[in-house]
Amino acid sequence: xxxxxxxxxxxxxxxxxxxxxxxxxxxxxxxxxxxxxxxxxxxxxxxxxxxxxxxxxxxxxxxxxxxxxxxxxxxxxxxxxxxxxxxxxxxxxxxxxxxxxxxxxxxxxxxxxxxxxxxxxxxxxxxxxxxxxxxxxxxxxxxxxxxxxxxxxxxxxxxxxxxxxxxxxxxxxxxxxxxxxxxxxxxxxxxxxxxxxxxxxxxxxxxxxxxxxxxxxxxxxxxxxxxxxxxxxxxxxxxxxxxxxxxxxxxxxxxxxxxxxxxxxxxxxxxxxxxxxxxxxxxxxxxxxxxxxxxxxxxxxxxxxxxxxxxxxxxxxxxxxxxx
Amino acid sequence: xxxxxxxxxxxxxxxxxxxxxxxxxxxxxxxxxxxxxxxxxxxxxxxxxxxxxxxxxxxxxxxxxxxxxxxxxxxxxxxxxxxxxxxxxxxxxxxxxxxxxxxxxxxxxxxxxxxxxxxxxxxxxxxxxxxxxxxxxxxxxxxxxxxxxxxxxxxxxxxxxxxxxxxxxxxxxxxxxxxxxxxxxxxxxxxxxxxxxxxxxxxxxxxxxxxxxxxxxxxxxxxxxxxxxxxxxxxxxxxxxxxxxxxxxxxxxxxxxxxxxxxxxxxxxxxxxxxxxx
Numbered sequence: 001x002x003x004x005x006x007x008x009x010x011x012x013x014x015x016x017x018x019x020x021x022x023x024x025x026x027x028x029x030x031x032x033x034x035x036x037x038x039x040x041x042x043x044x045x046x047x048x049x050x051x052x053x054x055x056x057x058x059x060x061x062x063x064x065x066x067x068x069x070x071x072x073x074x075x076x077x078x079x080x081x082x083x084x085x086x087x088x089x090x091x092x093x094x095x096x097x098x099x100x101x102x103x104x105x106x107x108x109x110x111x112x113x114x115x116x117x118x119x120x121x122x123x124x125x126x127x128x129x130x131x132x133x134x135x136x137x138x139x140x141x142x143x144x145x146x147x148x149x150x151x152x153x154x155x156x157x158x159x160x161x162x163x164x165x166x167x168x169x170x171x172x173x174x175x176x177x178x179x180x181x182x183x184x185x186x187x188x189x190x191x192x193x194x195x196x197x198x199x200x201x202x203x204x205x206x207x208x209x210x211x212x213x214x215x216x217x218x219x220x221x222x223x224x225x226x227x228x229x230x231x232x233x234x235x236x237x238x239x240x241x242x243x244x245x246x247x248x249x250x251x252x253x254x255x256x257x258x259x260x261x262x263x264x265x266x267x268x269x270x271x272x273x274x275x276x277x278x279x280x281x282x283x284x285x286x287x288x289x290x291x292x293x294x295x296x297x298x299x300x301x302x303x304x305x306x307x308x309x310x311x312x313x314x315x316x317x318x319x320x321x322x323x324x
Numbered sequence: 325x326x327x328x329x330x331x332x333x334x335x336x337x338x339x340x341x342x343x344x345x346x347x348x349x350x351x352x353x354x355x356x357x358x359x360x361x362x363x364x365x366x367x368x369x370x371x372x373x374x375x376x377x378x379x380x381x382x383x384x385x386x387x388x389x390x391x392x393x394x395x396x397x398x399x400x401x402x403x404x405x406x407x408x409x410x411x412x413x414x415x416x417x418x419x420x421x422x423x424x425x426x427x428x429x430x431x432x433x434x435x436x437x438x439x440x441x442x443x444x445x446x447x448x449x450x451x452x453x454x455x456x457x458x459x460x461x462x463x464x465x466x467x468x469x470x471x472x473x474x475x476x477x478x479x480x481x482x483x484x485x486x487x488x489x490x491x492x493x494x495x496x497x498x499x500x501x502x503x504x505x506x507x508x509x510x511x512x513x514x515x516x517x518x519x520x521x522x523x524x525x526x527x528x529x530x531x532x533x534x535x536x537x538x539x540x541x542x543x544x545x546x547x548x549x550x551x552x553x554x555x556x557x558x559x560x561x562x563x564x565x566x567x568x569x570x571x572x573x574x575x576x577x578x579x580x581x582x583x584x585x586x587x588x589x590x591x592x593x594x595x596x597x598x599x600x601x602x
Contacts, residue, residue, distance in 0.1 A: 074464075088540055106453075116422075117554055118449065143562055144558070147555050148554055151553040180463070185497075186463070190492075192490065262372070287595070301566055302566050303566045304568075307587065312577075312579065318588070319591070
């Protein structure tokens, strides 16, 4: 009976929600193969993470702590995790599809000669205990079912919001791993700037409101920010809006922007091109506001208003404010 | 400076994707193929570096005969020479084996100072191969670059990147690998003279058979679909099943100014009571 590892993602010392989602997903595998679920922290200082992790079903917690791991460095992180993998030989490693995990897990996969896939929307194991993932390829345009073959560990990252975190209290045994991490002298972090965000991160947001070419200019995005704030949503944009210079690229949703999967996606003045839908098509509920009755988005949404966004959005913002 | 840009040919962003007859891949015949948009940014960056300092820009891809077009596009943008690793058995090679093959080719070129690539392939939705190449070569990486400052005298490069919740600047010693994010530059269009010149630029065709995979810890059998660590069992095209409740105006499709309040109330109600989302 092997172990399933779940990597712990933290943001300024706090465990990110995606970690609880991944722990919940790991339990789905445990039900089938009876594996032990272990949470794995790699970094300079874990702090007291035991209580929160055991609330979501972690039975073991490996703490790989080393001052060298303070500033994230893909090689150093990969070294620390790969050495621990070699020691304990887990069957499966799951993690949130965060930028940091996408940055260092490929190196771990190379070092441990294992299989890796990113951004799974569902996971399962078959009778021979091999991992199977479902993931989008060609953006939102196709879903592939992919199996791992004769390889261990089987590593996968899971798309944020794909699993709903469910608590399951356990008591976790803490194991401190001391790993020598050689100082990396070919890479140096000069500056790290955390930009305080007024709104949730697009990739993890539960609700998103995005504006498109129909916004006409950058100033008008105030309407998007206002309605987003009325429901605690993140603010996004279509490629057309970004290419027109209305808002920065960080806000772009679509095949060449961010791929998102919120419970509610409101597309404002967005026609709904194939490449935009590829980035948000897995949203639970899609709402469209557009004045063109023939806009493709009206064939791909759950609810919509065919009308002038400059009239509809202020009115809808008022309605949302009244509801909350 | 010797700069190597790793590119890939991908379906166009507007391409309609359909499953093939065996339902484990996509139908490739009616697709328009392009140079992966993020790799285009990498090519542009390499060419801009070349324009500032005497550098050589080599473009490398692994793929079928068809991907020659993507190489030509990169050459037309300003690349100096190209390497095309071809073999049909590569088609379903996993990233582990692929990165080893590419890394070994890069080693044989020798003295490559900087390797650039896009942040991800838009077909596989992954940027793992580039990072695995950096690992195989034992060189540092910076991903999602939005600004690159080379310091040739000190053999180093400063890279600004997006990180979770912000950005950071790192300094890498060369040789190094950098993946490129949108915003780094605005890729140029290949000019007609550029396209003409591209046809005369050196192109090295490398057959899989010529690479000593045994030396890489691989076997011939481990390449291609048969030996892949990850196999696609099936592929499905998601069917759009949406309720399409569109609120329209009384007189025309468009909701008129005096109908906006009513429509907004109704939408808010639907989202609360029917979708239970607000």
